[in-house]
Amino acid sequence: MEEPKINDIIIVGGGTAGWMTAAGLSSMLGKTGLKITLIESEAIGIVGVGEATLPHIKFFNESIGINEAEFMAATAATFKLGIEFVNWGRIGDSYIHPFGEFGLANAGIGFHHYWRSMIDDEATGALDEYSLPIMASRMAKFKPPSEDIRSVHSTYRYAYQFDATKYAPFLRQHGEVRGVKRIEGKLTQVHLHPENGDIVAVELENGTVIKGDLFIDCTGFRGLLTQGALETGYDEWSNYLPCDRAVAAPCTSHGPLLPYTRATADKAGWRWRIPLQHRTGNGHVYSSQFISDDDAQKSLIDNLDGEPLSEPHFLRFTTGKRKKLWNHNCISIGLSGGFLEPLESTSIYLIQEGITKLLEYFPNKDTLATDRDEYNLLMDLEFERVRDFLILHYHATQRDDSDFWNYMRTMKIPDSLSEKMELFRARGRVASYDRGLFLQPSWIAVYLGQGIIPSKWDDRVALLPEKDVKHHLAGLKQLMRQSADIMPSHADYIAQYCLSEARI
């Protein structure tokens, strides 16, 4: 009996999601006889989602055989050690969510318990001072982590900040070398099977009909296949995350090249600042219920570090996700699947997870339903856990300077999040999960950074004499400062490792 294999996969839409999917699938499944076709139209612009990323992208790039230095030079990328949040807990506050640990656990008790027990002592200082990636970020330093686990330089990871409009063309080269067939054309029609409702083919403006077994919708917010043809529906999360628009404008670089992204809370949203080699990416994510487009644009332009390089570009979105990320024989990857504002740089991560899980649950025609159910279950969980983490940033605030912040501070949040927050408030415990993107250090960074100070800490801290705890803290602080100090500057490291032509 012939195996009911999926032989033809059609990706509709280029851009970051489309070409990441094509590169990932061709790299892993290209040898299995799978034919991959990507349809895109140069007439349709790309959103270029996700200039800032999370450390996971390094693994994705490595798995498809990308050379890091070449990739960074081609996309004018910089290194990223974390995200700075300014004005979130209160106006004037600043903290960094680092890609690494805080301090060192001692006797099975998390470092933040020791820190919490000593915060009334002026010498203790901010939690940030006990994190090497944060100290390096503040000093604009960078070097890759050490592989020696005994070294403090092994306690962090890194991601990239890059020009997203250059990433897709870079991946295209990789995909095409591995046999991805690119078709230039605009989609005009989707043909459904008259009985089971699956997608049978897509039709282009020039009348070409392209048949496939499995379709990947990378058509962005419009979701031409999943929504336009299959009417999948959308779970809206605007009640929790009411920002629905963004305005973006790059500007000239100014000041030292920083190895971190900055998210500054504004009156009705927040502004991003992403330093690339050749320019700085900027944007303002906001809620149209609370601020006009004009005022949002003005706030963005007024706060640019350098000279604007282009006219501001507006985007509209609805926070949420498709009711089924995989519906019939169509998988939505990227913006067609859902949108969560890029506050924690999760856009590309969610694309990557979509691809990874598709590879893990790649179907046959006869197992499609089982694989689809599992994929949807796991991806829903990813989206929901990221959503809760984003809500935390807005809800854990003391700001009362605008209607927006009053709403965010007092709104009802998901039970799953309120229980986590209550647990941390009680004694600095972080709810345990094996799965989900954000692990304990991330939750600790945001809780403490936004002023959720646990009322108590682990009792067993008191078993160590106070002077020993102080000595331990002082030693760690000094270690982090000195270790950051000996790193090369971020700009120097980039210059010798992966200087982009765009910068030269």
Added chain:
Amino acid sequence: MNQLRRIMVIGNSIEAWLSAAYLRARLPRNDYQIIVIETAENSMASSHTIFARPSSKNLHHILDISEANLSRVTHAKPALCATITNSKGAIIELPFGQYGVDREGTEFQHIWKFSGSQQPLAEFNLALMMHKAGLFINNAPKGAPTYDYGYILDEQGYENILKSKASTQHIIANSLKLNCGNKGIEEINCNGESLSADLYIDVRSNDFDMAWNHNHLKIMGGFDMLDHQSGMRLYRIQMAMERLFKLWPDREFAAIEIAEYNRLEKAQSVHINDMNRLLQHNIQGCSDALKRKIRLFESRGRIAIEDFEIYSKAEWIAALKAIGISAQNYDRLAHRISAEAALQWIDQLHTAIANLVQQLSNKNTGKQ
């Protein structure tokens, strides 16, 4: 001061002494008093041995019990799998090692299925093959399927070693009454005397709705033969202690921390119950998680991994196959190599494993 200072462990046998030893290892002697109230109930029909999963190595590290000491006092024998005899008399072996070797990002069982190999999957599990031949070596040779090992321990010897590690006051309870109120245990009456503590750890339970209620922490005792054979008797205590220390309370016993403990405990119990149902071939009305595992495995030999998973993929595969559930298909990634090359590679691996077992057997150096 609101700190816990006095902790009572109520129960007997391995469960009580392991709990006490763990507390002793993690809490300074000068700051915490630990008392064992040794009760008379039998935990289970003793088989004179205790089975410890590979995770017990970490437990013994915490308790500062070296492998040499364990071997000397308990006549410890390494165990490369858990051997279960279910209520129908069927013997099921859950290996502590992987099936074959993953290749090009593809799990072995998919390549095996794709290749059409006639060799049973179990013969690619080095842990199982060595177990069947009564052999053991500490580490798998390079390129061979990896494995870990647990122990079969003499129960009395193990209890003795735990008692010495606990090194704590104990009271033999000829009579015991727990006076419980809304806030856990108010006091206990032991041999006609009223006693109290800040926290009571009760390891006699075999059925409860809520593991932790205020100052009363219940840990599932080893009343079940299946738990005994699969190593859950020790594992439940080990996990309960790890959770307790992650959420170490004070005398206020914050409800949110207790709820978190109970959430984690419940998640773990679901996994154990699911595995036990499989081992007993009793899957009617099973949990959604187990239904999902069965569905996915039947479809393509995949193992769904949940939060707080206890068993390895290899153990789930062994348990599913033991009750006759087979994968109908395999992962597409298996096609990354040709069927011919896959079969050739599979045959070579099979020969290599068989030769290794034969060599060890001939040398007689690896005999357990």
